[in-house]
Amino acid sequence: MSYLIKPFDKFISMVFLKESAILFLCITTAFNSFSGQISDTIYINSGTLQTFNGSSLPYKCFNSSNVFDKRNAILSYSISDTVSLTIFNNDISPHRISSIELGVTSGLISPGMNETVSIHSAALGTFIYHDSENYPNNKILGLAGMIVFRNNSSASFYWNLKELDTLWINEISSNNQLSAEYNPKFFLINGNHNPDITGDSSARIVGNVGDTIHIHIANTGNAIHSIHFHGYHLKVEQSSAHPGHEGRIKDTFPINPMEVLTLELVPHQPGEYPVHDHNLIAVTGANIYPNGMFLTMLIEP
Template identity: 30%
Template sequence: MRRRDFLKAGLSGATAFGLSGLTVLTPRRAVAGTVDVDLVAEGTFKTMADGISIFTWQFNDLNGSGPGALSSGLLVTEGDTVNVTLTNNLDRMINFVIPGVIASSPSVAPGGSRRYSFTAPPAGSYFYTDAANGELGRAMGLAGPLVVMPADGSRSLYGGGPAFDRQYTLVMSELDDRLNNAIYTGQSYSMDAYEPNYFFANGLSYPDTSTDADTVVAMDVGENVAIRFINAGAIIYPMHFHGYHVKVATRNGMPETAVIDKDTVMVDVGECVEVVLPVAQAGIFPLHTHYVPGVTASGSYPNGGLILMQAS
């Protein structure tokens, strides 16, 4: 694995898991590699922006971590062989799937482990999650980003695709504390009643997003910056840019055929959208979901999925 301490280096250092956003530039290589990962599905308590502690689920990477406050995140090169050993420390069956790559897989019983192997798909943005529990798994936090870099080692979203100077990955998610409390106390809960009241980018809420290197989009005038939006939650995220327009490059790995300038990009449930931001002016500007509750913490503003872009 290419891990957090290794990947925090700037792009000028040749490799980064834009952890300055969960992103990387990989060296050119002639043959595919092998990536071994150990994930533990577990319950934990997460402190919200308003100080409330809420029980959540997470994939915990025993060998590294994801961007921001996410406990896991995979970075590979297309063609790699990826071996994921998943240990289930939850109270119910779960599995490991990657929408668009692995549609279904055998489940892991509570207390058990299972190895999942797959070949890294074409370069792009993906996420892995649990499908055995439907939307409940994602709503409780069982999701992690998967970034696949081009095999040719280029600074592009895919071989021959849009080039960039820097790149960031922003995983959007949320929770409904009524659901989380029901799961913690062993009560029933219907996703039909799902109405989230806490919102996150890379597991963080504003103002924490404004001080973490993984969620502050730092850039220079004249650069092209790639941003990978991954919707790992259960609601839609219309991501709105102040100060800039972006060009949508791909949706779920499919290149956009009609590329126009936008200041708001819709990221549907389960969708991965890659955009390119031409940095035209210096300054500090917000990037946030246009879903108004999404920039609050249980109604308190400003919190939630609010990110700062800083250009010099």
């Protein structure tokens, strides 16, 4: 099946988003700004993910409160922090949190119970945490997010990439065997598709010419994605799959499933420019363009 790819034009500048994004970044920077031993809490919640075409999918997430949110919590800390992270299981099934890169795995968390793990990183960068119980089914149902360790206060944005095969999700939820073919229909960043991604101040890049901006990307889906930037070239600060690529400057960045990237952007020109998956099927949603992995960056002079 072929898809009509429309030109990237007629973007509507939303300057007010810059102020909201700056507020978000100030809050994020202030949170955990003092190094040392700190405590944090997340909750395993079940709920329903509503798609733009009216579909309702059973979904699970790691959230920062008892209330279900389709976005997994972004855990951002200072490089000098040692984090005591408590995980409450509000689901009816047991779960187990893991971060392979950070060498962290909790005990089994029964329904209604909690576990605490200690997290620390000697290296800067982006890391994935996920449910390793009944893997990969619980991860496919949504239970995977990112942990970031930073040593600066530069603006940071966070992209948790996922694609959803509605048949797989319904089969897992019904305890049926997975189909052999993987055919995702929805492509999300932080649980959102275009145009809703633009309203996510943790994802939509805003800034000024000459700013140093970091983009933390985790692919917690099952497909390879290739993120393409218009208007700018960025430097690879971290690549879990290809450490030899670190330091390279380019505009397109492939990322494998369960891999991470940290990119640095220093804008040299103002404007509003698109970012999208170079695998253009991932720019669609339910075969409708451009309701997938697509957003714009807003850079002012």
